[in-house]
Amino acid sequence: MDIATFFQQLTNALSLGSLYALIAIGYTMVYGILRLINFAHGDVFMLGAYFAFYAITAFAMPWGVAFIVAIGLTGVFGMGLERLAYRPLRDSPKISVMISAIGASFLIENVGIVLFGGRPKSFPSIALFDTVVRFGSISMLSVSLFIPVITVVILGILLWIVNKTKTGLAMRAVSTDLDAARLMAIDVNRTISLTFGIGSILAGIGGIMWTMKYPQLNPLMGIMPGLKCFIAAVIGGIGNIQGAVLGGFLLGFIEIMIVAFLPELTGYRDAFAFVLLIVVLLAKPDGLLGKNQTVKV
Amino acid sequence: MKKATLVITVLVALLALAGCAKTDTPAQPTVVKFGVFEPLTGANAAGGAEELDGIKLAQELYPTVTVDGKEYTIELVVADNKSDKVEAANAGQRLVDSDKVNLVLGSWGSGLAMAAGPVFKEAQVPAIGLSCTNPLVTLGNEFYFRVCFIDPFQGTVMANYAFKEVKAKKAVIIREVSNDYSVGLAKFFADSFKSLTGDPNAIIAELNYNTNDQDFSAQLTQVKSLKPDVIFAPGNYTESALIIKQARELGITAPFLGGDTWEIAEFINVGKQAVEGAVMSAFFDNDAPVTPLSKVFVDAYQKKYGKLPSGTAVLGFDGYLLAIDAIKRANSLDPIKIRDAIAVTKGFAGAAGYITLDANGDPIKSAVIKEVKNGKFVYKTTINP
Numbered sequence: 264m265d266i267a268t269f270f271q272q273l274t275n276a277l278s279l280g281s282l283y284a285l286i287a288i289g290y291t292m293v294y295g296i297l298r299l300i301n302f303a304h305g306d307v308f309m310l311g312a313y314f315a316f317y318a319i320t321a322f323a324m325p326w327g328v329a330f331i332v333a334i335g336l337t338g339v340f341g342m343g344l345e346r347l348a349y350r351p352l353r354d355s356p357k358i359s360v361m362i363s364a365i366g367a368s369f370l371i372e373n374v375g376i377v378l379f380g381g382r383p384k385s386f387p388s389i390a391l392f393d394t395v396v397r398f399g400s401i402s403m404l405s406v407s408l409f410i411p412v413i414t415v416v417i418l419g420i421l422l423w424i425v426n427k428t429k430t431g432l433a434m435r436a437v438s439t440d441l442d443a444a445r446l447m448a449i450d451v452n453r454t455i456s457l458t459f460g461i462g463s464i465l466a467g468i469g470g471i472m473w474t475m476k477y478p479q480l481n482p483l484m485g486i487m488p489g490l491k492c493f494i495a496a497v498i499g500g501i502g503n504i505q506g507a508v509l510g511g512f513l514l515g516f517i518e519i520m521i522v523a524f525l526p527e528l529t530g531y532r533d534a535f536a537f538v539l540l541i542v543v544l545l546a547k548p549d550g551l552l553g554k555n556q557t558v559k560v
Numbered sequence: 561m562k563k564a565t566l567v568i569t570v571l572v573a574l575l576a577l578a579g580c581a582k583t584d585t586p587a588q589p590t591v592v593k594f595g596v597f598e599p600l601t602g603a604n605a606a607g608g609a610e611e612l613d614g615i616k617l618a619q620e621l622y623p624t625v626t627v628d629g630k631e632y633t634i635e636l637v638v639a640d641n642k643s644d645k646v647e648a649a650n651a652g653q654r655l656v657d658s659d660k661v662n663l664v665l666g667s668w669g670s671g672l673a674m675a676a677g678p679v680f681k682e683a684q685v686p687a688i689g690l691s692c693t694n695p696l697v698t699l700g701n702e703f704y705f706r707v708c709f710i711d712p713f714q715g716t717v718m719a720n721y722a723f724k725e726v727k728a729k730k731a732v733i734i735r736e737v738s739n740d741y742s743v744g745l746a747k748f749f750a751d752s753f754k755s756l757t758g759d760p761n762a763i764i765a766e767l768n769y770n771t772n773d774q775d776f777s778a779q780l781t782q783v784k785s786l787k788p789d790v791i792f793a794p795g796n797y798t799e800s801a802l803i804i805k806q807a808r809e810l811g812i813t814a815p816f817l818g819g820d821t822w823e824i825a826e827f828i829n830v831g832k833q834a835v836e837g838a839v840m841s842a843f844f845d846n847d848a849p850v851t852p853l854s855k856v857f858v859d860a861y862q863k864k865y866g867k868l869p870s871g872t873a874v875l876g877f878d879g880y881l882l883a884i885d886a887i888k889r890a891n892s893l894d895p896i897k898i899r900d901a902i903a904v905t906k907g908f909a910g911a912a913g914y915i916t917l918d919a920n921g922d923p924i925k926s927a928v929i930k931e932v933k934n935g936k937f938v939y940k941t942t943i944n945p
Contacts, residue, residue, distance in 0.1 A: 522778030
């Protein structure tokens, strides 16, 4: 492999990895606060992309407005989902909530098929994101330059919210002990609802950025990115926001390098993601950046 | 708790009543059921929808069939195989077991047809494949037939095009490794291209991807470093459109060739500018009518759907008509007799050409070559076998 090809592959890895990182943050955010793996995250991601698509095509909004509306709607949808599917199960065992999340995931997918149709839709091209940028022999789509920036900015905002604001304090309190937080006069429902709102906004941004890079929408498009980013979040240490970013980049890097260096194994590319998950769980169950937590009984 | 018990009791009672009602008056069957076995969701949804459009148009024009002097209304029972091989076997089972269809039409996607083939064979219900081109769909299955050409021919057609028109010496193949159709067609292309060029190393690389993949940058970066004259990438329309788009973004300029699965509107919608100049083999073109029925079909299709038909839709139309023809010739609704009638089809004039089935249940038909030009599939030439 010559040096130009290698750098091109590195660029490919970074641009795929940053996309995974962006979506993985949303997963980890909800898990970190609620200890709930929101299996419907990938489907909320899909909705974000569809909202933006319809805002542009059916309501003829300029793309900037359309994206903000779509991200807002996705956030509202996430809060609604929490209200309907998770809040009634707040005092049930964790496993019930998880099953409810899986149910919500299937429901959103199938309602999506009914509403949007099974045929894929093509996202209108937006010049700012859909331009080819070349550096010497290396080329990439301009959206791949935006994605890492967006990821880093979001990472910064989230760390600020969680660590520096009152709401963040409430989130951390809820995450540590839900009942004690309630006794300390923290509005637990509001805090959790807000967490879901932020998580879903992240899914919405991820969905839109994904379709900027791969401009094809279908109601099942969230499944594979959802699983991959879940893996990324677990590898990085689920609940840890920096870990999700690290996991996302790592997964993107490994996926591209497998295809680049071991082309005969390309067919097993998705399988490698799962193998990686198993290996990390066996070797370091809390993920790369996860803290080893002792659970008091 | 009590409420639930009550509801269940009422439901059970209703079911029992419904059961009685059924046994009391055995309704005289005046319908004949055609199972439509297509992917309507998932990766192949647009392909299934195109075939279904053709079938529905045929049903509208020819809603009945007369057997033994009695007129039967044709009812379509649509089963979604969800572009998934496991679901396909289940959907096929449902069609023959609970819907008790007289015959089956479909499916788009050879892999899906092959997944359900044993089910139809076991149940002894004849199936007519519409645009599934892999030879293994019908091979060794005396209940599966088809109305389209098969991949050994299609692969040769495209290899010839690559060798003679593109004047290519070195080719790269990018195939959808989890798709029987893609792997099969890639092999037939490779065999033919190697013998045309006389160079056993004429295929410099065979790269793989999976159904539903969206990022092909790693494979394409390799393609770029190999500098092929031509790239053959048979596969599903959306993945293929994304492949070509990403290839152009990486600065790959070699022409892309593909198979019949590309001729779906979404290929152009998703690929936009990037797929300009992509060349594919196809079943039929509106500008090159082959039988008197071709024009009837094109006109009726335009009237019903307000757009020009694709080469896939026309096969849905033909499959339906062949089924009616076979029922008439069998003069029976018995699936086994219908099967025997389909098997001896000779010179049947469909909208997309004449169909004479060979011992495997495959017709010999010509292929057309199309190119994407200004956002449309444009007819280039017809290749006769």
